[in-house]
Amino acid sequence: MGVDISDLVEARKVALADLSGRSIAIDAFNTLYQFLSMIRQPDGTPLMDRDGRVTSHLSGLFYRSAALLELGIKPVYVFDGKPPELKRKTIEERRAAKEEAEREWKKALVEGDLKRALSKASRTAKLDSDMIEESLSLLDALGIPWIRAPSEGEAQMSHMVRKGDVWAGASQDFDAILFGAPNLVRNLTLAGKRRLPSGKTVDVSPEVIELADVLSRLEVSREQLVDMAILMGTDFNDGVRGIGPKKAYALIKRLGSLEDVRAEGKVLVPDEFEEVRRIFLEPEVTDVYSLEWDMVDHEGVRKVMCDKHSFSVDRIDAVLAKVLAKSDASAQRSLDSWS
DNA sequence: CTTCATAA
DNA sequence: TTATGAAGG
Numbered sequence: 001m002g003v004d005i006s007d008l009v010e011a012r013k014v015a016l017a018d019l020s021g022r023s024i025a026i027d028a029f030n031t032l033y034q035f036l037s038m039i040r041q042p043d044g045t046p047l048m049d050r051d052g053r054v055t056s057h058l059s060g061l062f063y064r065s066a067a068l069l070e071l072g073i074k075p076v077y078v079f080d081g082k083p084p085e086l087k088r089k090t091i092e093e094r095r096a097a098k099e100e101a102e103r104e105w106k107k108a109l110v111e112g113d114l115k116r117a118l119s120k121a122s123r124t125a126k127l128d129s130d131m132i133e134e135s136l137s138l139l140d141a142l143g144i145p146w147i148r149a150p151s152e153g154e155a156q157m158s159h160m161v162r163k164g165d166v167w168a169g170a171s172q173d174f175d176a177i178l179f180g181a182p183n184l185v186r187n188l189t190l191a192g193k194r195r196l197p198s199g200k201t202v203d204v205s206p207e208v209i210e211l212a213d214v215l216s217r218l219e220v221s222r223e224q225l226v227d228m229a230i231l232m233g234t235d236f237n238d239g240v241r242g243i244g245p246k247k248a249y250a251l252i253k254r255l256g257s258l259e260d261v262r263a264e265g266k267v268l269v270p271d272e273f274e275e276v277r278r279i280f281l282e283p284e285v286t287d288v289y290s291l292e293w294d295m296v297d298h299e300g301v302r303k304v305m306c307d308k309h310s311f312s313v314d315r316i317d318a319v320l321a322k323v324l325a326k327s328d329a330s331a332q333r334s335l336d337s338w339s
Numbered sequence: 340c341t342t343c344a345t346a347a
Numbered sequence: 348t349t350a351t352g353a354a355g356g
Contacts, residue, residue: 036341047356
């Protein structure tokens with residue numbers, strides 16, 4: 001979820017190939033949830049290994065990561081740590097929504113309504129600690145670095161972009177903008193198309209959102225953008241009833257800050273606004289990490305994907321062959337540059 | 340989601 | 348070559 005400021009920002013469409021040579025910190029939870037909700041059979045059943053364990057997240061993580069490497073894009077996955085206390089309510093609401101979706105999925109199946117079944121199933125995605133561990137093993141085997149954030153993954157990712165250790169953060173959520181990431185990539189997907197719940201396909205291409213561009217267009221500071229988000233509602237507070245992006249923008253433009261909005265007395269500013277501000281402006285992050293992209297451990301990938309999780313050896317090998325060809329080529333280029 | 344096979 | 352649908356685990 002996160003904050004929906006899509007109406008307030010402009011994104012620049014890019015081709016995946018334009019991102020070649022860049023390092024990108026990817027919001028791991030956001031990405032894995034995407035895979036878990038989308039990679040399903042027509043009745044909503046996720047992919048599973050021979051032991052009945054869900055493998056949709058591994059399928060997505062493997063094919064996408066391999067393709068990024070092949071394109072010369074250097075991914076680092078950033079996992080969430082302990083959520084801020086203020087997120088508790090959001091987490092509980094999501095859990096309840098998943099249970100409800102689970103019931104509706106089963107109901108739709110009984111009624112034989114496959115379209116509705118798939119749509120409901122996609123909202124039941126759950127990421128457990130085993131799935132996270134499996135994902136980390138796969139990334140290790142692929143030679144892709146990962147980081148466990150002390151708290152919010154998006155905060156950690158944004159911190160790394162701010163420091164210049166990576167070029168951009170990647171997530172479907174806009175929160176990285178509020179956390180101060182200078183560059184955010186959305187729709188970091190391979191296929192240029194996405195199937196909607198309706199069954200229709202729409203073109204989607206990666207897009208870049210620049211924090212500086214957002215702020216200069218709106219003529220606000222990041223602090224003011226965060227204040228707008230608090231009025232609209234974030235993962236850490238309920239928004240003010242009746243206030244969306246337009247009204248939040250108008251209010252902050254006219255009055256300047258939440259203190260001033262409160263002083264005017266017309267809008268009931270959320271009580272916890274100062275704490276939510278601190279989450280976005282002074283988040284808990286770490287500088288203890290190393291970004292190293294290693295050689296792909298072919299045998300290791302096979303172990304995780306094929307031995308443990310029933311993926312086809314042929315398919316895995318075919319993808320790895322392309323990645324290895326690419327890394328051999330770059331190794332050759334760097335050797336050439338010495339001569 | 341990405342890949343694969345098949346059709347236009 | 349591009350579009351579409353089924354399969355993948």
